[in-house]
Amino acid sequence: MTTASDPYYSRTLDQWQAAKRVDPVAADAPGPLTTDEVWNYVRDGFLFAPELFSQSEVDEFLAEAESLAENWPAGQPGIIKEPDSDVVRSVFRLHKVSQLYNDRFFRDFRILDRVQQLIGTDVYIHQSRLNYKPAFDGKEFFWHSDFETWHVEDGMPRMRALSVSLFLTESHEFNGPLMLIPGSHETYIRCTGGTPDKHFERSLRRQDYGVPSRQALEFLLEGSSIVAPKGAAGSVVFFDCNTMHGSSGNLGPTPRINLFSVYNSLENAVTQPFCNRPPRPEYLAERAIVPLSDKKQK
């Protein structure tokens, strides 16, 4: 696809650019979210649902998270360490690994009903992961739009995807909570530079390409301000694929563990990457397109 026909081209210019989003933020499908909630999502690019899951559910999910980090099979891809240590930062493609997460979270009706209401079609899982943000050692995630990377490196054509982040531990000001820039999802930031070969091997620990410039971030923050939803374990943040987000390091004495799943419209399945590189591995960008609606768990 050429730059001219791709509204979301990036990493081709010497200067960053702000482009208008060309896709709707949310559909008008029926579902459990109120009109106000959908409107807030459309305006802010995210929605916070405090304590959508119970503590007993969280306890089971946490035990699974600890087991996955400890028992990840040697040689199985999808495990990432912290940039300065050997502590586990993330594990990926959990929808192929964890029956518990599949049955009780990824396909749970509390998640899927909301996701399908916002996306408006049946969906599949583009990516799933745990971010452990370990106590004291968990380093920051710099500001980024997921969509920029998913588009350029994975070949996701349009903005018809969203992320769901479930707090498996309380999120508070000292453990590096998810931070978002409300309204940033309406603007697509074209980043500078190219895409090095096998960029993902480094970018998951510390990202150098597909990073918005300081000026781009200042532009997005004009008239807006940073928001960090905080709350008990079991709370959920739904956020648009293009919402600018990041998080500080964790200098607190307990980990900040979040379980993520990314849902993409079946009508928006990944194609060839929008850069001259092979696609990233499937643990980062699923290419087995499995519709979820008939597998919903009530």
Next chain:
Amino acid sequence: MTTASDPYYSRTLDQWQAAKRVDPVAADAPGPLTTDEVWNYVRDGFLFAPELFSQSEVDEFLAEAESLAENWPAGQPGIIKEPDSDVVRSVFRLHKVSQLYNDRFFRDFRILDRVQQLIGTDVYIHQSRLNYKPAFDGKEFFWHSDFETWHVEDGMPRMRALSVSLFLTESHEFNGPLMLIPGSHETYIRCTGGTPDKHFERSLRRQDYGVPSRQALEFLLEGSSIVAPKGAAGSVVFFDCNTMHGSSGNLGPTPRINLFSVYNSLENAVTQPFCNRPPRPEYLAERAIVPLSDKKQK
């Protein structure tokens, strides 16, 4: 001095150790602080004084801070860059450089009266600096007790010093505010490892020695919790030399600039370092002992 006669030996053992502080936290000298304020300082190891300086004073201090970072003479020691970039992280020994800071902050009666009330004797400046914590690029300062380094690397004999941090910008949850562990000043953490030659050349960007272990931090946080005083520019934090503190990175769009001065009792002037290394340079540990009481600015 041998380990046996030095209550604060450190970096000589294979395992961290918690030792009881042997020095009083505060004197009982007259001064502007109320009895409650002194008691809180003794209990917590710090005291927060919101908006002790006016915005117009801060404006002048900020202009000086920007000028110092921009015009630091090539070859003059005491300027430190961020670990991953060329942005200025800190400048040091400002009591030898800035008449404005000397007259209007370091020796200002609002500072000196409180410092002398807490320390109980005349004092001199052991160190002074600006931490810029630049927008987006300002990286974390990991947890540390200043005294551990000042003792081992600078030869400060006892805990009779304190730091004063003036906010030159608002401190808020998103720009990496100073975080402290209340009560931690009562415990001296002996760190593991040694002290490499010219350790300071690296430690000011990212510290590897004299760092408390994760277990030591958990120990200090038992029954306590992290506190981050937040407030307008012009606010001041007074904190004991042994209070465990640190700060997260700054992912916000504006810098977080703090002006620090460290006051040490005249009766506690630095001697030879408590490690087998030459003392650190004077921009980090002043060896020209100049009493301040007769130079107080009203």
